[in-house]
Amino acid sequence: MRIVAADTGGALLDDAYNPIGLIATVAVLVEKPYRTASLSRAKYADPFNYDMSGRQAIRDEAYLAVELAREVKPDVVHLDSTIGGIEVRKLDEPTIEALGITDRGKEVWKDLSKDLQPLAKKLWEEMGIEIIAIGKWSVPVRIAEIYSGIYTAKWAIEYARKNGKVLVGLPRYMRVDIKPGKIYGESLDPREGGLFGEIEANTKGVSWELYPNPLVRRYMVLEVWKE
Amino acid sequence: MRIVAADTGGALLDDAYNPIGLIATVAVLVEKPYRTASLSRAKYADPFNYDMSGRQAIRDEAYLAVELAREVKPDVVHLDSTIGGIEVRKLDEPTIEALGITDRGKEVWKDLSKDLQPLAKKLWEEMGIEIIAIGKWSVPVRIAEIYSGIYTAKWAIEYARKNGKVLVGLPRYMRVDIKPGKIYGESLDPREGGLFGEIEANTKGVSWELYPNPLVRRYMVLEVWKE
Amino acid sequence: MRIVAADTGGALLDDAYNPIGLIATVAVLVEKPYRTASLSRAKYADPFNYDMSGRQAIRDEAYLAVELAREVKPDVVHLDSTIGGIEVRKLDEPTIEALGITDRGKEVWKDLSKDLQPLAKKLWEEMGIEIIAIGKWSVPVRIAEIYSGIYTAKWAIEYARKNGKVLVGLPRYMRVDIKPGKIYGESLDPREGGLFGEIEANTKGVSWELYPNPLVRRYMVLEVWKE
Numbered sequence: 001m002r003i004v005a006a007d008t009g010g011a012l013l014d015d016a017y018n019p020i021g022l023i024a025t026v027a028v029l030v031e032k033p034y035r036t037a038s039l040s041r042a043k044y045a046d047p048f049n050y051d052m053s054g055r056q057a058i059r060d061e062a063y064l065a066v067e068l069a070r071e072v073k074p075d076v077v078h079l080d081s082t083i084g085g086i087e088v089r090k091l092d093e094p095t096i097e098a099l100g101i102t103d104r105g106k107e108v109w110k111d112l113s114k115d116l117q118p119l120a121k122k123l124w125e126e127m128g129i130e131i132i133a134i135g136k137w138s139v140p141v142r143i144a145e146i147y148s149g150i151y152t153a154k155w156a157i158e159y160a161r162k163n164g165k166v167l168v169g170l171p172r173y174m175r176v177d178i179k180p181g182k183i184y185g186e187s188l189d190p191r192e193g194g195l196f197g198e199i200e201a202n203t204k205g206v207s208w209e210l211y212p213n214p215l216v217r218r219y220m221v222l223e224v225w226k227e
Numbered sequence: 228m229r230i231v232a233a234d235t236g237g238a239l240l241d242d243a244y245n246p247i248g249l250i251a252t253v254a255v256l257v258e259k260p261y262r263t264a265s266l267s268r269a270k271y272a273d274p275f276n277y278d279m280s281g282r283q284a285i286r287d288e289a290y291l292a293v294e295l296a297r298e299v300k301p302d303v304v305h306l307d308s309t310i311g312g313i314e315v316r317k318l319d320e321p322t323i324e325a326l327g328i329t330d331r332g333k334e335v336w337k338d339l340s341k342d343l344q345p346l347a348k349k350l351w352e353e354m355g356i357e358i359i360a361i362g363k364w365s366v367p368v369r370i371a372e373i374y375s376g377i378y379t380a381k382w383a384i385e386y387a388r389k390n391g392k393v394l395v396g397l398p399r400y401m402r403v404d405i406k407p408g409k410i411y412g413e414s415l416d417p418r419e420g421g422l423f424g425e426i427e428a429n430t431k432g433v434s435w436e437l438y439p440n441p442l443v444r445r446y447m448v449l450e451v452w453k454e
Numbered sequence: 455m456r457i458v459a460a461d462t463g464g465a466l467l468d469d470a471y472n473p474i475g476l477i478a479t480v481a482v483l484v485e486k487p488y489r490t491a492s493l494s495r496a497k498y499a500d501p502f503n504y505d506m507s508g509r510q511a512i513r514d515e516a517y518l519a520v521e522l523a524r525e526v527k528p529d530v531v532h533l534d535s536t537i538g539g540i541e542v543r544k545l546d547e548p549t550i551e552a553l554g555i556t557d558r559g560k561e562v563w564k565d566l567s568k569d570l571q572p573l574a575k576k577l578w579e580e581m582g583i584e585i586i587a588i589g590k591w592s593v594p595v596r597i598a599e600i601y602s603g604i605y606t607a608k609w610a611i612e613y614a615r616k617n618g619k620v621l622v623g624l625p626r627y628m629r630v631d632i633k634p635g636k637i638y639g640e641s642l643d644p645r646e647g648g649l650f651g652e653i654e655a656n657t658k659g660v661s662w663e664l665y666p667n668p669l670v671r672r673y674m675v676l677e678v679w680k681e
Binding site for chain 2: 032034192
Binding site for chain 1: 591594644648
């Protein structure tokens, strides 16, 4: 099975470890044995000017995933929204009303589906590829999340090189390792069966430290500064 | 403390990783230091013809556990049903009504208790051994679950030797390792303190691969094929 | 950030692994990189005569934390009560009523706040240090919990030396290692990013064994006996 998935993660933090805005939306192509991505594509947000309501993230993820899907022609596209693995092209108002989610979640999806339903319908009609809202059950979505942490580290290196110093928060229970010419990242949850990722990056001219976010158990902070 | 526990696990999967039916019910005897079984006994179901409602599993588990308990005379029997550690011989209708579980769970237990209450009463009266429905809190139940994954691997080897190839899903966050003459399995959750199991098996003539189930995070797929 | 946190943990167990009473309240000072304590202070309860309702624990934790905070002047104090990170000095009746917790939780906090609100107000007015009820999100609270397990091991060694043998239950998913002259402890959850602790202790004259509590998954039992 060849799966394209997308997720958004990594947050710019202030000195008290409070999130200011999210950093990286990533789409990945995941193939058997489903432990890493064979291809990844990132789009950076402006964390200083970010809508934290979550609505922007899922929209960005859908568009980036569709862009990658049109190129690599996967069997299916996974989005990070846990509404029962439903096909996004079928999300009309009555279907959303019938979902077992909160009223607030229904409002969000009624709004989102205005853009995402036509997008999903078009991908289905033109290429026969479904987009499903499978969320936390999907391993490819978790791999996309790990890559969003890796690309966040890349963003942090570039930011520190220009501005001196930066604190970013990685997605849940993952760590990164900044090596010469590349950034490696992996899940800290062994129950996931060894999920990881790696990208090439210019990693010169900075130092870094990784440690637990004292205010959010199971999340790590990456601190990067110019040497 | 000597504990007999039972559980059912391991699923035959189709090519899209959807479960077709469960494979192995296992009863184990667990003794201090409670990390593995000193004795295990398996009963295979027919996964091509399986009632996925869950009612058959708990019934099979109770009968297999009682069979093993009559032999090894443990202090107590643990079943995989999380209804507060209640003694099964006391499960009459008013007691079931008073349980803090869903209405559907109450219906299931009213039906189940017709068989299981007399079974538990008999074991108590003849041997002084209680059967308790302790479920997810019990370490021996988790060890039985790990053994159900190990016996599922054994079933998969035999199936592949006859039919060429098979995909099975292991119970939650566990892995198996197929070695010459034996199958080893262990929990992937280090918080459980190192739970594992091993059985002897004819492991000749097959190759295998273990990888994350892309559709069900924290569950592994075992693929076995004839060499 | 310099954080003082407190927690209570470790339980005396009977031979059937049932808890009799809690053992150690610990306050810790945690500083960057937030993986262990730079200072710890313990107060032992009498587990044979313990109020298991939980009200005594949080009161003891607050007093011990304030005692340590007055000495080491941290930026903030974390208590193990998950009521949204609210400042304890602001916990008057209308604020407690408005919390998103159970009615029973509200009753407990209305009672607790009689002592703890003045305590927190005084610390704030005299030293400018807030006490916040952040609970399970706080890494320093988890480090205090790990230290409560380490001090529980110390208590068990002293008890066994006098009385021959003892069983204690450690806090959730952690292990201890008793070495010559010291006791080491660490989290078994790698998602927490490597939390650990160590104290000096007289560890002579006893043997010990650590194993999973068969009745409470993810909790370990420490058995200590006189050599």
